[in-house]
Amino acid sequence: PFLAPATRPWSTRRAAVPTPPGGARHARLMAWVRTIATLTEPDEVVWVDGSATQRQGLLDQMVRSGTLVALDPVLRPGSYLARSHPDDVARVEDRTFICSVDPQDAGPTNNWRDPSVMRAELEGVFAGSMRGRTMYVVPFSMGPLGGPISQIGVQVTDSPYVVVSMTTMTRAGTGVLDLLGTDGRFVPAVHSVGMPLVDADGDRRTDVPWPCHPTKYIAHFPESREIWSFGSGYGGNALLGKKCFALRIASVMARDEGWLAEHMLVLRVTSPEGRPFHVVAAFPSACGKTNLAMLQPTVPGWTVETIGDDIAWLRPGGPGTDGRLRAINPEAGFFGVAPGTGPATNPAAIATLTHDVIFTNVALTDDGDVWWEGLTDEPPAHLTDWRGESWTPGCGRPAAHPNSRFTVAAEQCPTIADSWDSPEGVPVDAILFGGRRATNVPLVLQARDWAHGVFLGATVASEQTAAAEGPVGVLRRDPFAMLPFCGYNMADHWAHWLRLGDTLSGRGVPLPAVFGVNWFRKGADGRYLWPGFGENSRVLVWALRQVEAAATGGSATGGSAALAVESPLGLLPAPGALDLGGLGLTEEDAAALFAIDPAAWVEECGQTEEFFARFGERLPTELAEQLAGLRDRLGAR
Ligand code: SAT
Ligand code: MN
Secondary structure (H helix, E strand, C coil), rough: CCCHHHHHCCCCCCCCCCCCCCCCCCCCHHHHHHHHHHCCCCEEEEECCCCCHHHHHHHHHHHCCCCCEECCCCCCCCCEEEEECCCCCCHEEEEEEECCCCCHHCCCCCCCCCCCHHHHHHHHHCCCCCCCCCCEEEEEEEECCCCCEEEEEEEEEHHHHHHHHHHHEEECCCCHHHHHHHCCCCCEEECCCCCECCCCCCCCCCCCCCCCCCCCEEECCCCCEEEECCCCCCCHCCCCHHHHHHHHHHHHHHHHHCCEEEEEEEEEECCCCCCCEEEEEEEECCHHHHHCCCCCCCCCCEEEEEEEECCEEEEEECCCCCCEEECCCCCCCEEECCCCCCCCHHHHHCCCCCCCCCEEECCEEECCCCCCCEEEEECCEEEECCCEECCCCCCCCCCCCCEEEEEEEHHCCCCCCCCCCCCCEEECCCEEECCCCEEECCEEEEECCCCHHHHHHCCEEEEEECCCCCCCCCCEEEEHHCCCCCCHHHHHHHHHHHHHHHHHHHHHCCCCCCEEEEEEEEECCCCCCCCCCCHHHHEEEEEEHHHHHHHHCCCCCCCCCCEEEEEEEEEEEECCCCCCCCCCCHHHHHHHHHHHCCHHHHHHHHHHHEEEHHHHHHHCCCHHHHHHHHHHCCCCC
């Protein structure tokens, strides 16, 4: 139960909120910071200015306190290793709450909590939660400062690890306060690790390297655009600009304001003729988004550059533009999974990680460098594992946690596009949706039109693997790869996509082409049919040639040089139009990559119907029609 600050015995010290650099111009911001400081009772309040000096000071302080290990300055300059509490290693979906006034607005796929009940609960847990600690105030911009698609947030946190991570992952510091002026809009985000250093009797306790709390709250208030996060220091739970703001809260802002906040990578692809294309792609976790974002194409003459690897904000271009959908990467860094990242799978990521990286939960080598499964074929003879214990090959434990991460500035990536931080964003030519599907879904297909594309997005699923809970082979539905990230009713999200398409078409603005892709189809013998990684460029080339054909007036399916053929699922590459040569594929493999089994698809339509039924009347009729159309084409009606 909430204890009013005045009745708490330890509340004699109230932290003074210092004037931020540039002056206390924004009355609402100052009042909010004072309110949070009064509730959480830190020893001190510090404004994060974004300077290298302040950042280095925090890094040095964390080395002294044992939160960070400084890596060897020659092998890995400017880099550090953090080891988290063993129970604070991932997002906590069952403790992630959408606190909309109406439960229907959260929808059947989110954990809903009554906002007033949650507020009271949060006041209880945050009361005095920063005692003995410093409260940092981090003003940050998602997207280039002042850009037409960008948004501002302010996070308070008692974790220096979160501060330095936020200064890498977002544009943080005093420039954001200047932009906010006296009454600019910002999303307030409160974060505490939930382990005060002074107890109710006023006794101090010693800190631990990774403070956290067993009971976590990742709470979102979509109507008031607020975030409250308690008990965790892990990225997706604690770096509140990322999933909490840039996806859950931003998706609600986008719904209300006519734009999109999506779980998508952003690529710039240039053809041999020098024509640039921009592609966004949504994939669920563990489906290779970072690898595709940093893809090294194998198709001669084509180049691929990185713009973003996790989140895209898309907005119709304003006055003075052609009005097409434009995308930015709202982040400024990558928070990528380390295991499986190696010179063969993602050389650009390896080159990105040579300096100035914060690693979390990877293994430490005896000479002060890092290692994880997949970095090299053979592990070193001895390591310190992610828990800080001695490790030797064959000991039966992974050296790095499977969700161990790197945090690094986007501009360190050798394949980063010049336009990656363009404030206006880049025009979107193609949208890809994909999951991990051993069966049914072809390597690539194109949606017939926008509504069909929304249907492809709404029906994204990934097959359950043995590694996750639940029976193997069962489809986990992950519409738009947004299942854990949509801040409102998923069916309303589909309706919003349909509406946006209507709006743009109504203005005569061309819409991006939409494709479904699947790198993970397996043969009858259980082998992956497709080599993936750099060879995925072959699929991009086919898709973008389709985009080009449509733009030059050629029909996608017509004519003798047709690139595509009709199928019940959508447009497939015409024979020979997608180059499969030189990959060692047998003819059966090549056919199996695109095979459509009508009986299996009729079965899958039944599962889609069940899934759609969860949304009741909120399901847009267009999607029910798409499902009926698919059944018709399969001959199932
Ligand atoms: O949620 S995180 O950003 O920490 C990682 C992810 O799931 O993409
Ligand atoms: Mn993600």
